[in-house]
Amino acid sequence: MPRVVIASRIYAPEPAAAAYRLGALGRALARRGAAVDVLTSRAPQGRTTDAGVRVRRWPVLRDASGAVRGYLPYASYDVPLLLRLALARRPDVVVVEPPPTTGAVVAAVCAARRIPYVYYAADLLSVAAAGSGVSPAVVRVLRAVEGAVLRRAARVLTVSDPVADVVRTFGVRDERLEVVGSGVDVDAFASEPAAAQQEELLVYAGTMSEVHGAGLFVEAFGLVAARRPGARLVMFGGGVDREAMRARAEELAPGRVTFPGPVPAAQVAAAFRGARAGLASLRPGGGYEFAIVTKVFAATACGAPVVYAGPGPCAGLVRRHGLGWAVDFTPDAVAAAMEEALAAPPAPDERRRLAAWTRTDASLTGVADRAAAAVLRVAGARAGGGSRP
Structure with a gap:
């Protein structure tokens, strides 16, 4: 042995x-x-x-x-x-x-x-x-x-x-x-029937550091929040940028962005299953453009499309397989994709397709x-x- x-x-x-x-x-x-x-x-x-x-x-x-x-x-x-x-x-x-x-x-x-x-x-x-x-x-x-x-x-x-x-x-x-x-662990991030009442929810799950530039989503949500008063953003995870992001979120959209911290995968998966979209990013110009951002797969495994901002191979994956939106790393571009995602929940057949693709390919x-x-x-x-x- x-x-x-x-x-x-x-x-x-x-x-x-x-x-x-x-x-x-x-x-x-x-x-x-x-x-x-x-x-x-x-x-x-x-x-x-x-x-x-x-x-x-x-x-x-x-x-x-x-x-x-x-x-x-x-x-x-x-x-x-x-x-x-x-x-x-x-x-x-x-x-x-x-x-x-x-x-x-x-x-x-x-x-x-x-x-x-x-x-x-x-x-x-x-x-x-x-x-x-x-x-x-x-x-x-x-x-x-x-x-x-x-x-x-x-x-x-x-x-x-x-x-x-x-x-x-x-x-x-x-x-x-x-x-x-x-x-991604497709058993931990499993696709199950979404909540009957899907709210206007966006979910980020993972590290919040300089490599990812996740503060971009707080800035973009600040542009969206006034136009969509029912929308919420949840940022699961930790990282060096988390506290600064929390403070900025209170300035831009008080009470509308929550930071639950690191939580078990089952809790993240439950949020993704009821979300209009997951969020993932990679900051350009950091020399890390070759990285695969597994946050993309965590969202799609649960049947949620993803808003991906930044360079790298994940942008091509999102576009090639219809996994959601691949946009420039700017607040305006991300806000536009967020609004499109929030406008309507994914259809059940689309959720099943995303989950099936993830199980087969990722x-x-x-x-x-x-x-x-x-x-x-x-x-x-x-x-x-x-x-x-």
Whole structure:
């Protein structure tokens, strides 16, 4: 039986894309007969009990929004991880998720114990930092660390071809690179009959940070609110921009925009099922235009069309598959799409079509199966005495 350790600062059931992605990977590995240990942080709420997956949690620092984000929160996870991983029963392979500081800890321990590791490059933090105004000196250090972690990995998993192209710029060879895709947990974000009385509701669910520029939706809703007095906007999740967005929302549309914080996926799904549209964005000019924004799929999995603002592959997906509106990253363009969405609820047949497309083309189960197969090939090479790929 192959033994796999997943090292990540967050894991299911936390309401975050990385947590959903790694939870799906853990289940996929267990289905294939692996013994899976997850070394993660103590979740603010809830627990996961997936068969074949043992989750070991450690208390960490969190920022004001509840996220494990920033130098001290990262260190509060990474420093204990050094000992946790060094003392863990010897695995055949370790899977590690960003940030690259966690990758560096895993790389060091795995080098000492002669264990291969797989880096799940769903994010490239040095690229995000370069586009968000971080000091060039810090970006250079971060890029050096991230590059070293990527190059030393037995395999690097990426979520799309554009991300793979960026990974290659760090010197990662094609034989160590695998594109597994991106998607959403269609069981957590399931399409069920919508509420009988669908209100004029718009829903955002996810991180509110400089990369996403989610404050755009507050500005756009401010333009819409006076013309549609029954409309509401709900912003689920946390992030560094959340409090500033909350204050701005009270200026533009008092009492009409709510910020429930990070909540379980079932609560988000229930909101999407009754919403006129979901919202997703990617700020242009941040160097992160290659990113896949999984917020798109969370909405469509529940049968809600999406208003997507910004560049990148998601704009093409929305247009190509009729998933909603793909517009420029401006308040006026977003407000126009919001008004069109609010004018009438999606027909039941359209909701079913969106949910069916998501289940077929953007299911996290399929992504996790491809990722698990890649991880187990690395584990098999080690167990069979093969050289590191």
